[in-house]
Amino acid sequence: MLVEYDVIVIGAGAAGLMCSIEAGKRGKNVLLIEHTSKIAEKIRISGGGRCNFTNLYSDNNNFISTNRHFFKSALVKYNQNDFINLVKKYDIEFYEKKLGQLFCKNSAKDIIDMLISECNKQQVIIQLDTSIKKITKNDEGYFIKTNIGDFVSKSVVIASGGLSIPKIGATDFGYNIAKQFNLNVTNLSPALVPLTFKDDILEFCKSLAGVSINASVSINKTKFEEGLVFTHRGISGPSILQISSYWKEGKSISINLLPEHHIDIILRDRRNKSPKKNINNILSDFLPSRLALAICNKLQINKKIGEISNDALFQISDFIHNWTIIPNGTEGYKTAEVTLGGIDTDEISSSTMECKKHPGLYFIGEVLDVTGHLGGHNFQWAWSSGFVAGQNV
Numbered sequence: 001m002l003v004e005y006d007v008i009v010i011g012a013g014a015a016g017l018m019c020s021i022e023a024g025k026r027g028k029n030v031l032l033i034e035h036t037s038k039i040a041e042k043i044r045i046s047g048g049g050r051c052n053f054t055n056l057y058s059d060n061n062n063f064i065s066t067n068r069h070f071f072k073s074a075l076v077k078y079n080q081n082d083f084i085n086l087v088k089k090y091d092i093e094f095y096e097k098k099l100g101q102l103f104c105k106n107s108a109k110d111i112i113d114m115l116i117s118e119c120n121k122q123q124v125i126i127q128l129d130t131s132i133k134k135i136t137k138n139d140e141g142y143f144i145k146t147n148i149g150d151f152v153s154k155s156v157v158i159a160s161g162g163l164s165i166p167k168i169g170a171t172d173f174g175y176n177i178a179k180q181f182n183l184n185v186t187n188l189s190p191a192l193v194p195l196t197f198k199d200d201i202l203e204f205c206k207s208l209a210g211v212s213i214n215a216s217v218s219i220n221k222t223k224f225e226e227g228l229v230f231t232h233r234g235i236s237g238p239s240i241l242q243i244s245s246y247w248k249e250g251k252s253i254s255i256n257l258l259p260e261h262h263i264d265i266i267l268r269d270r271r272n273k274s275p276k277k278n279i280n281n282i283l284s285d286f287l288p289s290r291l292a293l294a295i296c297n298k299l300q301i302n303k304k305i306g307e308i309s310n311d312a313l314f315q316i317s318d319f320i321h322n323w324t325i326i327p328n329g330t331e332g333y334k335t336a337e338v339t340l341g342g343i344d345t346d347e348i349s350s351s352t353m354e355c356k357k358h359p360g361l362y363f364i365g366e367v368l369d370v371t372g373h374l375g376g377h378n379f380q381w382a383w384s385s386g387f388v389a390g391q392n393v
Helices: 014-025 041-049 072-077 080-089 109-121 173-180 199-207 238-244 263-273 279-283 289-299 310-321 377-390
Strands: 002-010 030-033 052-055 094-096 101-104 125-127 132-138 141-146 149-158 189-191 212-219 222-230 234-236 253-256 323-325 338-340 361-363
Touching (some): 014 109, 014 377, 041 109, 072 377, 080 109, 149 173, 199 234, 199 289, 222 238, 263 310, 289 310, 310 323
Parallel strands (some): 002 030
Antiparallel strands (some): 094 101, 189 338, 222 234
């Protein structure tokens, strides 16, 4: 039997839930389909289980897209304050961790429960463990064949997410649907992801696994200053995750391991005042001791500072302030927080999220070529794009 709905949303993540809620508020009969057995798994695991649900300072500068203007309209129509007000309405306690990042005090489950409650209020039908076999279109609408039955609707919203974190159910479903309907999909790559290295740089990183430091990391004019962590595969931490969204294969990144000091001036001063002190001990006043020793060993400069030439001091300073390295890759989609690239925004109306070529077909959230910076911006894009689609389906 063919069951008809006003709106069918595919993907019960942040964007899909928001869209379903808003469509329901407009009196639409909504079916929300999820192929896994759980709702909003990405929300559940985000922020160490506390969900960094938005950012106080989220704006146009926090997003990457081939079309730098596409996301502006949605962010104006539904911004971070709108979502914060919803969170407050449910008396969910939250706090600012740093840089405007808002987290639940208790658990990410609070956000999930809030969204499910909103869906229930609007009588949204949620079907889990439901796999899509086929989507076709004719004059009557979109026909969706699933493992639990067949459905038809005038409006279908694809909110299936990207390729990141396949262990919680990420697939290429949304991109395949786009290609089925002859929509362009831009190049896809893991983003907000640790960087990996090989050979001597890898050995250097492995020897420092677990060491963390505040660092400034840049590619050309794009720069982020946050935490950096050495790992057994390379480097990670917020600054590295941020810059990974801008890194291309074969390109170098520059790292300032001590952005708050000018180590060259400090070392020259110490050479005059404490010539008998070992360079490693001096560097340990400013850097983690393991890192200070590793730098001295790598440069083969580990003796009393009074015995070190100007050229050698420059070598140390240059390494600390301008460590330039070329990653051999990333840890991939298994640890990437998001997918860079997606459905070409030229195919989509920025004011409605509707496909220009196929009326009634909408795309929202991560599946689109819109990628936020680390710190709650990707969730804000989910809320904003979901809201806009929900207002127009």
